[in-house]
Amino acid sequence: MAEQKKMVDDITAMDEDFAKWYTDVVKKAELADYTSVKGCMVIRPYGYAIWENIQKTLDGMFKATGHENVCMPMFIPESLLNKEKDHVEGFAPEVAWVTHGGEEKLEERLCVRPTSETLFCDHYKQIIHSYRDLPKLYNQWVSVVRWEKTTRPFLRTREFLWQEGHTIHATAEEAQQETIQMLNVYADFCENTLAIPVIKGIKTEKERFAGAVETYTIEALMHDGKALQSGTSHFFGDGFARAFDIQYMDKNNTLQYPFQTSWGVTTRLIGAIIMTHGDDNGLVLPPKIAPIQVVVVPIAQHKEGVLEKAQELTDRLAKFCRVKADVTENSAGWKFAEYEMKGVPLRLEIGPKDIENNQCVIVRRDNREKIFVSLDELETRIPELLEAVHNGLYEKALERRKEMTYVAHNLDELKDIADNKPGFIKAMWCGSRECEDRLKDEATVTSRCIPFEQENLGDVCVCCGKPATKMLYWGKAY
Amino acid sequence: MAEQKKMVDDITAMDEDFAKWYTDVVKKAELADYTSVKGCMVIRPYGYAIWENIQKTLDGMFKATGHENVCMPMFIPESLLNKEKDHVEGFAPEVAWVTHGGEEKLEERLCVRPTSETLFCDHYKQIIHSYRDLPKLYNQWVSVVRWEKTTRPFLRTREFLWQEGHTIHATAEEAQQETIQMLNVYADFCENTLAIPVIKGIKTEKERFAGAVETYTIEALMHDGKALQSGTSHFFGDGFARAFDIQYMDKNNTLQYPFQTSWGVTTRLIGAIIMTHGDDNGLVLPPKIAPIQVVVVPIAQHKEGVLEKAQELTDRLAKFCRVKADVTENSAGWKFAEYEMKGVPLRLEIGPKDIENNQCVIVRRDNREKIFVSLDELETRIPELLEAVHNGLYEKALERRKEMTYVAHNLDELKDIADNKPGFIKAMWCGSRECEDRLKDEATVTSRCIPFEQENLGDVCVCCGKPATKMLYWGKAY
Numbered sequence: 001m002a003e004q005k006k007m008v009d010d011i012t013a014m015d016e017d018f019a020k021w022y023t024d025v026v027k028k029a030e031l032a033d034y035t036s037v038k039g040c041m042v043i044r045p046y047g048y049a050i051w052e053n054i055q056k057t058l059d060g061m062f063k064a065t066g067h068e069n070v071c072m073p074m075f076i077p078e079s080l081l082n083k084e085k086d087h088v089e090g091f092a093p094e095v096a097w098v099t100h101g102g103e104e105k106l107e108e109r110l111c112v113r114p115t116s117e118t119l120f121c122d123h124y125k126q127i128i129h130s131y132r133d134l135p136k137l138y139n140q141w142v143s144v145v146r147w148e149k150t151t152r153p154f155l156r157t158r159e160f161l162w163q164e165g166h167t168i169h170a171t172a173e174e175a176q177q178e179t180i181q182m183l184n185v186y187a188d189f190c191e192n193t194l195a196i197p198v199i200k201g202i203k204t205e206k207e208r209f210a211g212a213v214e215t216y217t218i219e220a221l222m223h224d225g226k227a228l229q230s231g232t233s234h235f236f237g238d239g240f241a242r243a244f245d246i247q248y249m250d251k252n253n254t255l256q257y258p259f260q261t262s263w264g265v266t267t268r269l270i271g272a273i274i275m276t277h278g279d280d281n282g283l284v285l286p287p288k289i290a291p292i293q294v295v296v297v298p299i300a301q302h303k304e305g306v307l308e309k310a311q312e313l314t315d316r317l318a319k320f321c322r323v324k325a326d327v328t329e330n331s332a333g334w335k336f337a338e339y340e341m342k343g344v345p346l347r348l349e350i351g352p353k354d355i356e357n358n359q360c361v362i363v364r365r366d367n368r369e370k371i372f373v374s375l376d377e378l379e380t381r382i383p384e385l386l387e388a389v390h391n392g393l394y395e396k397a398l399e400r401r402k403e404m405t406y407v408a409h410n411l412d413e414l415k416d417i418a419d420n421k422p423g424f425i426k427a428m429w430c431g432s433r434e435c436e437d438r439l440k441d442e443a444t445v446t447s448r449c450i451p452f453e454q455e456n457l458g459d460v461c462v463c464c465g466k467p468a469t470k471m472l473y474w475g476k477a478y
Numbered sequence: 479m480a481e482q483k484k485m486v487d488d489i490t491a492m493d494e495d496f497a498k499w500y501t502d503v504v505k506k507a508e509l510a511d512y513t514s515v516k517g518c519m520v521i522r523p524y525g526y527a528i529w530e531n532i533q534k535t536l537d538g539m540f541k542a543t544g545h546e547n548v549c550m551p552m553f554i555p556e557s558l559l560n561k562e563k564d565h566v567e568g569f570a571p572e573v574a575w576v577t578h579g580g581e582e583k584l585e586e587r588l589c590v591r592p593t594s595e596t597l598f599c600d601h602y603k604q605i606i607h608s609y610r611d612l613p614k615l616y617n618q619w620v621s622v623v624r625w626e627k628t629t630r631p632f633l634r635t636r637e638f639l640w641q642e643g644h645t646i647h648a649t650a651e652e653a654q655q656e657t658i659q660m661l662n663v664y665a666d667f668c669e670n671t672l673a674i675p676v677i678k679g680i681k682t683e684k685e686r687f688a689g690a691v692e693t694y695t696i697e698a699l700m701h702d703g704k705a706l707q708s709g710t711s712h713f714f715g716d717g718f719a720r721a722f723d724i725q726y727m728d729k730n731n732t733l734q735y736p737f738q739t740s741w742g743v744t745t746r747l748i749g750a751i752i753m754t755h756g757d758d759n760g761l762v763l764p765p766k767i768a769p770i771q772v773v774v775v776p777i778a779q780h781k782e783g784v785l786e787k788a789q790e791l792t793d794r795l796a797k798f799c800r801v802k803a804d805v806t807e808n809s810a811g812w813k814f815a816e817y818e819m820k821g822v823p824l825r826l827e828i829g830p831k832d833i834e835n836n837q838c839v840i841v842r843r844d845n846r847e848k849i850f851v852s853l854d855e856l857e858t859r860i861p862e863l864l865e866a867v868h869n870g871l872y873e874k875a876l877e878r879r880k881e882m883t884y885v886a887h888n889l890d891e892l893k894d895i896a897d898n899k900p901g902f903i904k905a906m907w908c909g910s911r912e913c914e915d916r917l918k919d920e921a922t923v924t925s926r927c928i929p930f931e932q933e934n935l936g937d938v939c940v941c942c943g944k945p946a947t948k949m950l951y952w953g954k955a956y
Contacts, residue, residue: 033601033604033605035551035597035600035601036555036600037551037553037554037555040551040552040553041551042549042550042551042597042601043548044548045547045616048546048548048549049546049547051549068526068527069526069527069530070521070522070523070526071520071521071526071529071621071639072513072520073513073515073637074518074552074590074621074637075515075637077515080514093580094579094580095579095580096576096579097577097579098574098575098576098577098590099575099576099577100574100575100577101572101573101574101575101636102570102571102572102573102625103571110515110574112552112576112590119513119520122513122514123513126511138523142621143549143552143620145552147579158579159551159552159553
């Protein structure tokens with residue numbers, strides 16, 4: 001009970017102050033810390049290990065779909081950023097400018113990349129001449145900088161880590177297919193690796209990425225009912241190619257403009273993990289990206305043979321999962337709290353009585369279920385339990401999203417839900433920018449996507465009452 | 479012969495113009511390309527795949543020695559950079575300064591990290607309080623910026639990729655051991671993974687890293703007789719801890735300053751690979767980091783069964799090595815030249831007659847040896863041949879270094895060698911800065927290192943004739 005109390009004391013309860021709960025978890029689970037640079041964080045070893053696991057899986061998925069990694073410079077000359085009108089308008093207000101190299105003032109100032117479309121275009125222009133040079137399917141793992149006013153670890157930082165895919169194709173159809181393919185890769189990754197259910201859809205024109213013809217998004221619902229944009233994929237048409245004068249000779253010896261895409265996910269996904277699965281005892285990690293999948297805690301470790309047995313089991317488990325034994329002098333209760341805070345999916349307890357009975361106790365982090373497992377069956381039971389935790393987390397998150405998704409048929413209904421019920425609001429929309437703006441102003445809903453899976457909730461726009469053909473998801477966004 | 483000619487035409491011969499040969503190889507093997515940002519390069523897929531293989535192996539070696547990855551911000555506030563006197567003097571003249579975020583002028587300008595000691599110190603101060611918090615063994619894979627005047631792809635670029643290890647320890651002894659341990663990791667990696675022989679040693683005081691008490695280095699000799707510093711490891715004593723006021727409570731409840739190290743290697747290693755192993759036909763890659771270890775080239779591929787057999791062999795090889803089949807319409811000769819240019823260690827040729835005889839032809843990139851191998855023995859012979867290429871490359875480089883290492887007993891001898899014989903010069907040194915400067919001025923050599931393996935070449939300094947106790951390697955450096 002004392003231990004239980006300690007845990008609860010350590011972090012603010014979710015219901016009390018969700019924002020404070022979030023930053024408490026980030027600090028206490030040692031995922032990240034603040035630095036002297038406002039809006040920039042240190043990603044600490046435990047947080048970075050999660051990012052490495054995310055990278056490893058996603059990178060494998062990118063390579064399996066034919067993509068190659070490259071690395072572009074971090075600087076963009078101002079004149080290059082200015083080449084595509086919409087793009088520069090979207091990004092120039094929030095970039096960091098380098099004006100001096102050493103003692104000297106630069107002839108042209110450089111921005112620290114907020115995204116790299118312009119750099120890729122500059123490179124494409126050098127290497128693409130013929131249809132034989134297409135497509136190029138590129139990706140890079142780098143950090144980018146956007147000079148945000150309000151920041152929060154992982155969710156919105158001035159510098160963040162991400163991957164940015166950039167591809168260029170001979171035809172619009174091929175580029176469109178790529179855009180959708182990568183959105184599906186992201187959705188697959190969120191659901192099957194991070195256990196986070198997402199809604200796939202299209203952004204409204206207003207919310208499109210600067211320079212894009214169409215922006216696709218995956219949206220997830222956090223524990224507090226707010227929406228988190230978790231990944232985006234953009235189709236650019238041939239707009240960038242025209243702005244940068246990239247042309248290729250087709251099979252008929254005619255010059256053509258190629259078509260482009262870009263797509264990205266960021267360290268924000270770690271924020272999504274925290275706010276989707278976490279609870280009042282701390283982090284709860286999906287097993288596939290957990291740096292430690294099983295922690296072995298010896299019970300009454302001063303008794304003969306306990307530490308040896310704990311080590312023996314750890315060595316066995318290391319062959320098929322990421323395992324750590326905690327054999328420090330700290331009490332078992334302290335260890336329980338510590339690894340719950342860190343969100344380790346399974347805890348394996350082994351004490352003198354367990355050894356006598358040739359068994360151990362396994363406790364699931366997600367639902368605290370205690371399971372007695374014969375020591376002869378660890379090789380089959382632990383992978384099954386890790387899978388069960390993954391499925392349990394996914395089902396719980398999906399169930400919560402269902403419970404927190406509402407339907408609004410008119411403006412009053414929508415406002416009432418927006419004021420009183422955190423979550424997604426499904427509603428019909430006429431497609432006008434006017435109604436979109438009005439809902440944002442009057443109901444303070446900021447997130448929206450037109451889901452691929454449409455439902456017919458009526459014939460008229462929730463806002464203006466005119467005919468509507470599209471169903472939209474509304475929400476309050478991080 | 480026509481093909482042979484093509485290859486030679488494509489790139490400048492080494493003997494004719496080594497610098498031009500180098501940039502030709504970088505461009506033609508598609509390792510990197512120039513960008514609109516002076517001194518910054520695009521690392522293209524083939525070049526980046528080499529870097530990924532370097533990262534993977536080194537990262538494994540770092541983790542095996544107990545290090546954890548983290549990620550610090552890319553910006554350092556000016557006041558933070560200024561905290562350690564020697565450090566800021568060394569780096570301030572060559573940093574890029576961010577002065578504006580969006581439209582607003584920053585209150586304090588930020589430099590783009592040239593290295594991250596100050597950021598790590600700032601973080602250590604927050605997380606280190608007790609001896610129980612020590613040591614911290616950190617590393618990060620990031621890019622850094624140094625505003626160099628003259629630049630060359632991989633060898634010296636304004637932005638470059640690297641890893642920087644940063645560790646902090648309770649005692650000086652432990653930190654010193656760490657410094658040497660990591661130098662040994664680098665030397666091991668260069669020799670056993672990159673097939674590049676290196677000399678391990680200590681830098682002179684003049685050449686020390688800004689803020690270091692001792693800087694250790696590994697030095698390699700390039701094809702043209704110039705030296706390349708390939709990795710460094712620094713012992714800081716408690717200087718940074720004092721400057722940043724980092725203290726910990728020891729077991730006796732006394733406040734103590736901890737001791738620090740840092741160590742790094744960069745994308746410069748790719749330059750070292752090119753200039754150590756390359757030849758007039760292009761790149762020659764050490765098998766352990768080659769993105770493609772074996773290229774399968776079908777001969778007379780229009781003949782029945784050839785393409786099928788090539789594919790079958792490729793599938794077999796994919797189980798134990800990185801293999802690619804080139805089944806394009808290009809001629810076999812074109813393919814030979816292409817993969818020689820790209821430095822692929824082994825070429826496997828398979829044609830109708832080979833199929834009849836149940837064999838294939840394997841050609842080594844390093845020495846062009848042709849070997850007939852029974853198709854039944856590929857699983858054993860190919861790993862053996864990859865190992866043979868690695869050993870062949872290492873031996874050749876070591877042999878060249880021996881041939882290009884000279885001994886000087888007096889100033890005239892040293893000047894004569896420096897003027898006429900590219901390579902390393904071993905000579906005795908009294909230890910004075912005066913002699914070091916004089917040799918730099920009069921013989922245009924820079925001190926490379928005081929090697930761990932000392933030899934006694936005489937009793938007097940090569941420069942001043944006074945008593946000498948240390949042997950130094952001199953050379954002209956990249």
